[in-house]
Amino acid sequence: MLNYKHLHYFRTVAKAGAINRAAEKLHLTPQTLSGQISLLEDRLGVALFRRSGRRLELTDAGRSALTYADEIFQVGAELEDALQNRASARVHPFRVGIADVLPKAIAYQLLAPALTLAEPVRLVCREDRLEQLAAELSIHRLDMVLADRPLPSSMDIKGYSHPLGECGISFLAAPTVRENLGPDFPQNLHGAPLLIPGEDSALRAPLLRWLERHDIQPLIVGEFDDSALMSAFGQAGAGVFPVPLTTAQEMMRQYEVLELGRTEAIRERFFAISVERRLSHPAVVAVSEAARQRFRP
Numbered sequence: 001m002l003n004y005k006h007l008h009y010f011r012t013v014a015k016a017g018a019i020n021r022a023a024e025k026l027h028l029t030p031q032t033l034s035g036q037i038s039l040l041e042d043r044l045g046v047a048l049f050r051r052s053g054r055r056l057e058l059t060d061a062g063r064s065a066l067t068y069a070d071e072i073f074q075v076g077a078e079l080e081d082a083l084q085n086r087a088s089a090r091v092h093p094f095r096v097g098i099a100d101v102l103p104k105a106i107a108y109q110l111l112a113p114a115l116t117l118a119e120p121v122r123l124v125c126r127e128d129r130l131e132q133l134a135a136e137l138s139i140h141r142l143d144m145v146l147a148d149r150p151l152p153s154s155m156d157i158k159g160y161s162h163p164l165g166e167c168g169i170s171f172l173a174a175p176t177v178r179e180n181l182g183p184d185f186p187q188n189l190h191g192a193p194l195l196i197p198g199e200d201s202a203l204r205a206p207l208l209r210w211l212e213r214h215d216i217q218p219l220i221v222g223e224f225d226d227s228a229l230m231s232a233f234g235q236a237g238a239g240v241f242p243v244p245l246t247t248a249q250e251m252m253r254q255y256e257v258l259e260l261g262r263t264e265a266i267r268e269r270f271f272a273i274s275v276e277r278r279l280s281h282p283a284v285v286a287v288s289e290a291a292r293q294r295f296r297p
Contacts, residue, residue, distance in 0.1 A: 004072075006040040009033060010048060011069045014062065017055050071141065074124070081122075094121040094283040097133030097145040101201040103227040105247035106270060107146055110164060113290035114283040121283050129200060134159060137275060144284050145273040149202035162272045162279065162288060165295020168264035169207070170248035172257045174237040181240075185261025186214055193239030194218035198225035203268055207242060210266050231255060244268040246295070270295070 009026065013033065016022040023030045041048055048062035058066060078093065094114055098107050107125075114121055126133065126142065130152075133145045138157045150161035171189065173181070182188040189211070197204045211218065221239045224230035234241035235255040243251050245262055252259060272279075272288055279285050 002043065003040070006036055006043070007069050007072065009036045010040055011066065011073065013037060013049070013056065014058055014066045014069075019056065067136070067141075070126075091120050091122045093124045094281075095124045095126070095142045095144075097136060097142045098125055098127045099130045099133060099145065099147040099200075100127050100225055101130075101197060101203075101227060102146055102148050102270070103244055103247060103268075105250055106244055106268075109246065109294065110146055110270065110272075110287055110291055113286045117282060117286055119282065131155065134273065137273065140275070143274070143281055144287070147271050147273055148269060150271050151273050159273050159275055160277045162274065164270040164272055164288060164291035166267045166269040167295060168245040168262060169203075169242045169266040169268060170245050170251075170262040171240050171242055171260045172234060172248065172251060172255070173240040173260055174235060174257050176237045177240060178258045178260065181260060186216055186263070188260055189218050189240065190216045192218050193221045195222045195224060195230050195234055195239045195241040196220055197227065197230065197242075198223050200225055201227075203242070203266070206266050210263070242266075 009022070009028075012026055013019060013022040016025065019030045019034055019037075023033045026033060028036075037048070044061075044065070046061040047059050048065055049056040050059055051057075096111060111123060111125075114123060126136070130145070130147050130149070133142060133147075134151055134155055134157050136142045137145050137159060145159075146164075147161075151157065151159045171185070173192075177193065181192050196207060218240070222230070222233055224233070227243075230241050231243070231251065233239070235257060240260060245264075245268075248259060248262070251257065270291065272284065272291075274281075274284060276284075279288055
């Protein structure tokens, strides 16, 4: 029989990407954790990881095992919740995949309407690359995926991309960075330290084209797949960072940063991806309708 503690260890290592980081979370020594992973690999008869520099990467078998592990522990959490709350009304899970490049404040704005339905839902959010989330959507492990671009046509997955809205971009910076830059936007970005989205982001290419079109050459000091991490670096004074206009005021309040300027020429777009051509899931419909009201021209 499969040892579920070993499976938990494997899942933690897979999420952390390194034995040392996972060992700290599990309060184990790296040697002990490595041994437990080896026992699981021996039990399954396959290698789950391969080393890539300092990081561990999942093999094909490891990716498959992680998908099953996520589902097993999700079901376990649902079982525990159901037994602890039998007296309360049944709450249906609403499983949403959030592309890691999507700004977290936007994800909240888009999903908040699902929490106000007459029939309550329990929001279950998973964050990953769009390709992985789309694969889980195709086998009905997710109800919807939120992304900054449509489902790529190169993916052999049946799904439909529903536009939710779009907005311009605001450039924010910590006061210590802002005070060293000029008042004229966008020229004040020339030579400024700039944080930009990673290669998976749909915003990256139009942002770089816009800078080139205005003959602006910033000093790019960081690239981030995770928008929240980029914002954290920006708050700490690492550089100027772009955010969707619709979240700019909240970001300035939360992170105590200042706005250098804004543009409507760069557009941040948002999509709901589903297996349905015509939306029917009540929570998905609520998200879609509220987004169209919020982001309509």
